[in-house]
Amino acid sequence: MKVSAVRQALLLIALAFVPAIGEAIYFRDKVSWQSPDRSSEMVNLDQAQSWGANAIWVDARPDNEFEQDHVPGAIPLNEDRWNELLPTLLAQWSLEKKIVVYCSSQSCNASREVARRLRDEAGLKDVFVLRGGWDEWLKNRR
Amino acid sequence: MNTNFSRLIGVLALAALVQSAHAELKWEQPSVDLRPGFNDKQAVAHFKYENVGNTPVHFKSVHASCGCTTAQTQNEQVAPGQKGEITATFNIGGRTGTQVKTVTVQTDDPERSGIVLTLKAVITPLLEFQPTLVYWQNGEEPKPKIITAKANKDAAIKKLDVASSTPDFTAKVDAGSAPNEFRISVQPRDTTKAVYATLTIKPDSPANTGNMFAAAARVMPPAPTSGTAITPSTKASVSTARHDLATPAPPPAGSPSQ
Numbered sequence: 001m002k003v004s005a006v007r008q009a010l011l012l013i014a015l016a017f018v019p020a021i022g023e024a025i026y027f028r029d030k031v032s033w034q035s036p037d038r039s040s041e042m043v044n045l046d047q048a049q050s051w052g053a054n055a056i057w058v059d060a061r062p063d064n065e066f067e068q069d070h071v072p073g074a075i076p077l078n079e080d081r082w083n084e085l086l087p088t089l090l091a092q093w094s095l096e097k098k099i100v101v102y103c104s105s106q107s108c109n110a111s112r113e114v115a116r117r118l119r120d121e122a123g124l125k126d127v128f129v130l131r132g133g134w135d136e137w138l139k140n141r142r
Numbered sequence: 143m144n145t146n147f148s149r150l151i152g153v154l155a156l157a158a159l160v161q162s163a164h165a166e167l168k169w170e171q172p173s174v175d176l177r178p179g180f181n182d183k184q185a186v187a188h189f190k191y192e193n194v195g196n197t198p199v200h201f202k203s204v205h206a207s208c209g210c211t212t213a214q215t216q217n218e219q220v221a222p223g224q225k226g227e228i229t230a231t232f233n234i235g236g237r238t239g240t241q242v243k244t245v246t247v248q249t250d251d252p253e254r255s256g257i258v259l260t261l262k263a264v265i266t267p268l269l270e271f272q273p274t275l276v277y278w279q280n281g282e283e284p285k286p287k288i289i290t291a292k293a294n295k296d297a298a299i300k301k302l303d304v305a306s307s308t309p310d311f312t313a314k315v316d317a318g319s320a321p322n323e324f325r326i327s328v329q330p331r332d333t334t335k336a337v338y339a340t341l342t343i344k345p346d347s348p349a350n351t352g353n354m355f356a357a358a359a360r361v362m363p364p365a366p367t368s369g370t371a372i373t374p375s376t377k378a379s380v381s382t383a384r385h386d387l388a389t390p391a392p393p394p395a396g397s398p399s400q
Contacts, residue, residue, distance in 0.1 A: 062209040080210060082236025083356055090275050090358040091338045096366060110208070123273035 041115060043128035045136050048100045056092055058101040058118075060110040061134065071102070071137055077114055086122070093124060102130035102137065166195035167220065167251055173260040178234060180268040180294055181351045187261040189228045189245070193220040202248040202255075204228060210235065211261065213245040230261050238267050268297050269345055269355050277360040278333045286314075286329040289357050291343065293322040299347040302326070310337040311359045328359050336363040 048055055057074035059066045066076045075092065077085045093099070099118060103110040111129045118124045130136065174187040193199050199220045206213045210233050216226040230245050245259040269291050276287040293299040302324050304313040314327045328341065343355040 065209075078235075079237045080233065080235035084236075086274065087340050087356060087358055090360065093275075094362055095279075108208075121271070121273065122275045124275070 041112075041127070041129055042131045043100060044131050045140055048098075048128065048130055051098050051100075054096065055098050055100050056089070058089060058099055058114065059134075060101050060103045060114040061108075065104065065134075071134075074102075077101075078110065079113065079117075082117070089118075090122065095125075098126040098128060099124060100128050100130050102133045105133045105135040106131065108133060166193065166253055167191045167199050167249060167257075168194045169257065169259070172257060173262065174230075176232075176261065176263045178263055178265060180266065180297065180349070181353070183234055185232045185234060185261070185263040185265075187230045187232070187259075189230065189259045190225065191220070191227065192225045193222050195251075196222045198222065200250045202250060203246075204248075205246045206230065207244040207246070210237075211243045211245070213259075228259065230259065232261055232263055234263070234265060238265050238270070240264050266294055268294050268347070268349070268353055269299070269302075269343070271343075271355065271357050274356075275358045275360065276328050277362055278330055280333060280336065280362050280364040282333050284330045284333045286327040287359075289326040289328060289341075290318060291324040291326060292318075292320075293324065293345065293347075295322050297345070297347045297349045299324075299345045301346045303344045303346065305342045305344075306359065307340040307342070308337060310361070311339045311341070313341055326357070330359070330361050333361045335361065337361045 048057075057071045058077045059070045059074040060078050061070075061076075062078055062080060063076065066074075066078075070076070075085075075089050077089050089099075099115075101111040101115045101118070103114075111133060115127045115129050118127045132139075168191060170190040170192075172189065174189065176185045176187060178185040201215050201218055201220075204213045204215055211230055213228055213230045215228050217224075220226060228245065228247065230243070232241065232243050234241075241263045243261045243263075245261070247257050247259060249255055249257075272290045272292070274289070276289060278284065278287070291302060299322070302315045304315055304326055306313055306328075310331055312329050312331070314329075316325045316327065317323070318325045326341070326343070330337070337360065339359045341357040341359060343357060345353070345355070
């Protein structure tokens with residue numbers, strides 16, 4: 001009886017593997033095998049706040065969200081108006097400053113993309129993405 | 143035995159009834175690849191569907207993955223045999239490279255209540271710059287620095303016109319080392335004062351409909367003395383320097399004047 005139950009369990013597991021493997025192959029390109037977060041580029045709110053005036057805060061959210069509310073002193077820089085907004089940041093940047101980019105939440109991608117472009121296209125160093133984004137800022141402001 | 147047999151027949155009949163009455167949206171292409179032109183402001187994907195079932199399907203929600211994309215259904219309800227499409231409009235803005243945006247559709251189709259539609263747009267801009275910022279440290283030798291501009295090969299750009307927003311920088315354009323490449327040589331007149339200029343770049347191409355591009359050049363303010371910690375008393379001067387770049391920050395007390 002016990003052997004039979006084990007055999008049935010193994011059979012069920014084996015059967016479950018068949019569609020799982022098929023799905024993994026079919027959706028190969030859609031499965032994220034690696035976390036998109038590079039830990040070296042992420043920064044916690046506490047750490048970013050400890051940089052004080054040495055940090056430039058960059059808001060990567062759409063214009064309407066920035067207009068509603070934003071981190072005090074943050075510069076808007078979203079990809080909708082990249083070419084128009086970038087000069088403002090470049091005019092304020094200096095070598096000793098760290099840039100903290102945020103978007104709406106942990107799951108949004110805009111801050112990572114803006115940070116990547118600042119590094120790759122403008123050649124800026126010390127560009128970080130705020131872990132948890134604007135949601136995290138709000139949580140700690142209350 | 144007879145009772146069991148009757149039950150079995152009943153279950154099978156019920157299953158057949160459930161099978162026969164079903165709603166099913168069949169999507170022509172749940173993933174669409176687009177290659178917008180370099181003057182296009184939007185990329186539009188049409189996701190076509192047909193209800194191949196025999197009961198109506200209702201859309202419960204249609205959500206795009208980002209604020210840059212909007213999605214619209216033609217109808218709230220899709221009758222059996224009816225065809226239609228969901229239109230996803232992606233606003234390109236200043237985005238470049240491969241952009242993947244998704245639209246999540248929820249229906250009351252019990253077989254497949256949710257589907258993720260994917261819009262992939264490969265955006266090749268008219269011009270790409272590397273880097274978009276050139277800068278000189280305060281007091282650095284004012285040698286020219288190069289911004290490389292790579293032009294889209296389909297744009298047939300003959301030349302670039304570059305203008306600096308201030309007379310503190312000069313810019314000269316030469317042909318680059320590769321086809322469709324330009325070298326913008328930027329030089330400051332003086333590196334002893336902090337200055338910032340926007341370089342406006344206008345490509346001369348029949349394919350361009352008035353697009354202008356921008357890069358930036360800067361002479362940095364004098365660096366703070368190493369070891370100077372950011373304290374409440376120094377915060378005010380750092381903040382001032384951020385907002386008044388044209389005025390070099392005063393040298394820290396005790397440092398030699400330049």
